[in-house]
Amino acid sequence: MYVYYIIAVILVVIDQITKWIVVKNMELYEQITIVENFFYFTSHRNKGAAWGILQGQMVFFYIVTTIVVIGVIYYMQKYARNDKLLAISLSFVLGGAIGNFIDRIFRGEVVDFMDFIIFGYDFPIFNVADSALVVGVILVLIATFLDEKKKGNKTV
Template sequence: MGYFLLVIVVIVADQLSKWWILSSFRLYESREIIPGFFNLVYVTNTGAAFSMFADVDSPWRHYFFVGVGIVAIVGLTAGYFIMRRENRWYGPAFACIAGGAAGNLIDRVRLGAVVDFFDVYIQDYHWPAFNVADSAICVGAGIFIVLSILDRPKNSTKE
């Protein structure tokens, strides 16, 4: 699948899932799906990953995160064009991360916060709520990390 097509697939899947949550849930509503393990819940996040900086009370926080999202998407796309010849799996890795960044960027611009709804937990421990875009970012980062470990330069010399 081409880089830009995968970016669009991630964005569409993310935005459709968020549209469903927004149209089917009230803010903070939770529905148990797998007892003791998984809920769907509608929450918002004005911060970064795991709600970092969500408590920073500054009008610049929003613009900072929008700027970071734009720079990330541009940087990942440039990285794709540079790295695609190294290994074909860099394309899907960068596309998943860029698509996820774009999905969350759309929320920030449109709603002022990111919509999260997957709630995974064991007993009283809840992983921070996340969404399809966050999942794509993690999958893409995972692929990139594995490639970085396994795809050593072919021309390296031992000293």
Template sequence: MAYVFVIASVIAADQLSKMWIVDAFRLFESREVIPGFFNLVYVVNTGAAFSILADVQSPWRHYFFLIIGCLAVIGLTVVYMKCKGDNKYYYLPVGLIVGGAIGNMIDRVRLGSVVDFLDFYLGGYHWPAFNVADSAICVGAVLFIWMNYSDSKKYIKTKEKL
């Protein structure tokens, strides 16, 4: 149940934040929040992370990203079902990743692209704009790797004691 709650929370936060941006901003509009560090900006991304494949003009690109997203959601849910016996807290990182993937897939289905709006920068360097779903995916991935690393160390210590 916690797994579904995390997924639903990420989707809700992602979609509500994107609805606000679309309603409150014009496409490509930017508003400074923290001078020299953070803006809110309304941009769209037809590609994957960091606009990978955004310049590919194939009608299949859209379906490719939807299929990859669906496979990721299914695959990660299977991983969660297998991992939850080892560590009951795997619901959090996997739920974050799955919720983020679904949030971005909703945009692709509704709009044909993903709404991005968080723009961090330092001097002339801008990190590519991203959204709540992207943040959830990244945080979830880092947590998942850390939990796997921690669990593997515990497993090795247990094996050594035997």
């Protein structure tokens, strides 16, 4: 079971290192082209959630993140012991939640830097923790679907 917590720790370390590199080496709003008209590193800060919603609501984020972290650890201990996919999924959610929580506690904002333009749409700038959260949630949905299918639930 500890291997899944190690996955979360590795994700937090990668997230924090990449954010540190951006903070130390780029000016705020500076942009570095990786793939022209598709992928850029853009130094950005976010005091809210995805797409900049709930700007400045730090107490709300502290409470929600604490609840999420406790809930994920509980689910990992109770339900993911015999389900590798669910355990990996929750590891990603845990790592992502903690990565952004660290930013909110120590910086008062989240460092974002991955900036994609997809089919002309400038997708909101995000970071490694955000990516881990999205991958984790998608994997949780897949694990849930597969579990329901395995149980023979025809409504899925």
